[in-house]
Amino acid sequence: MAKLKTIYTCRECGYQSPKSLGRCFQCKAWGSFEEQTEAASPNPKAVALSTITKPVRLRDVDMGSGGEVRHRTGVGELDNVLGGGLVSGSLVLLGGDPGVGKSTLLLMAMDAFARRGLPVLYVTGEESLQQVRMRADRLGVQGETLSLLATTDFLAVEDATKADKPLVVVVDSVQTMAAPDVQGIPGSMTQVREVAHRAMVLAKSTTTAILLVGHITKSGQLAGPKVLEHFVDTVLQFEGDGRSTLRVLRSVKNRFGPAGELGMFEMVEQGLREV
Template sequence: MARAAVAYVCEACGAVHKKWAGQCSACNAWNSIREETAALSAAAPAGKALGAKRGRRVPLGSLAGSEAPPPRAFSGMGELDRVLGGGLVPGSAVLVGGDPGIGKSTLLLQAVARFAASGLPAIYVSGEEAPAQVRMRAARLGLVDSPVRLAAETNLRDILTTLEAEKPGLVVIDSIQTMWADHVDAAPGSVAQLRAAAHELTAFAKRRGPAVILVGHVTKEGQIAGPRVIEHMVDTVLYFEGERGHQFRILRAVKNRFGPAGEIGVFEMTGEGLSEVGNPSALFLGEQGEGAVPGAAVFAGIEGTRPLLAEVQALVARSALGTPRRAVLGLDGARVAMVLAVLEARSGLSFTGHDIYLNLAGGLRVSEPAADMAAAAALCSALTGKPLPPRAAFFGEISLSGAIRPVPQEEIRLREAEKLGFQVAYAPSRVKQTAESGISVRRIADLPDLIDTLFEGIPA
């Protein structure tokens, strides 16, 4: 006999509390605790989760083995296959998150059509849109002749029964927040329903072998809504990023059990759907890649395994406010604040009384410390009003002492800059360069050395 019990569950992290509170003590999120009803078994012994019954012994093995890599299905979309680690692995569970209207459904409809055209039986289950709406999108994208089977359903039991009978190779669930399991006494979209639906669909993928792609909503902070345990259940977590004012979108692998995390794929939003961007560096450099405008510096970065050049733009202006404004887009605001502090303390430059705006062109987001030198060069150029040398790229981490520290994969960064026609690279002093490299490397030891090299000393 089961009895109903009330639990208070945090929607952000899934922690269970005995009573309601305004802030979750596990993840410190505010107003995230919701009351839920759970069924507890009266037969469970008090103080013992599993009781006294003994289970079977689990066979143990060694780390040695010669298993072949898992087979993969290819969509033909190189950017998507790259982010997935080289293709879609059968039996894997993939979670895709992104802002509303960013293009998640468009991307997945194009992807499932490509997989189906390559011979992989595919089913698209929509819990948010009617079949007519999905067909209208397919007509706009030119996919009406694709062999994709479509369903509009939210009942998880009916969906799993259908999938068991149809035996597809790929299933897309759009979205996981709309799924409803009838054995869980909670509203759709709640923590209990999300956890149950994700568990059942992931278990189905492991048990029957199809790849399952789940679409997830995101919160206003940009994180996938629901408990973080969902991200631990699946094999791959992808974030679809981009600004609505820009035409391109970035698909980023945050977690991937079958490939490198941090890998990105770049797409361009057009009237006929999402198209792949073969050379994203040229897109992110924009028209100011020559560095003729003060405050523009080109950063040679690495996203996953891909080298990527992007333009860092800085604007320093006199402030009429008592507290000058600091606005940072695309870079880590904490690291930019540190770079400003080191510039003032170690180089003699003063940004006091100035508003500072720092932007990464094209809406790209970069978090690696190697962008420190490019940000420092752009800020110094904007403050002095002197443009940086043309066709120059920058990379290097700045320490609190003002020294320029080495960064990983320096040779790959140099090759990408050389391929795009850059003639000089400002890099850490210990950078290694091959003899056949056609790009000139200026080795920078610290921030004063950088300023002396670029501006012939600190302006008066």
């Protein structure tokens, strides 16, 4: 069994220290350090990012049939913010306040994929399958190729993705997921970092696009922002005012398109309507 060590991690920026600090050296936050227990030696079973171990000439890189690596979600405002659709094998983080409509937006996108006969998987760690079905019925979601998985075990997500080979996987939310072979409870800095890393490996090795739903902290930042942002290709924020039905989707980071793009929605009884 690997020897365990204790480290302290800033929950705001991910900075690590061998001892607890009153103020983070990196982001200057006060009282933000959490105690984490980790294995002192690297995990010998850790997965590599790719099975390709030899250099490949640029012109020999296989771009797939017709070179198509971007898939439109069917939600126009979301596609525009993404830079033209979801890129195969990309890892996208969608953050926002609870109740702003993150799950609704992604269910709409999954339904649009499924209505075209494309296989997609929606993983929920916060709701039961029955609760997701009730919300889907309210939104009019009918896609036959949309599958649901209720779990907080990220190994189950990996197994389902490799077995079923969906075009897109939604994980709602990353803070509810845990790798059972890693110390820490779901939502801890250790688990968030591990799940994000495994999601990145899974996306790149299978070419499945993975969308992670992330919660917002009281300060208005994504929980564990720096830890997550380092792993993902795209960071989207879904914003809204409790006094208004309007919602704004904003791209904060995008490796495959321009950052700073905006999408406008209105929350109505049947879900989200593009403005």
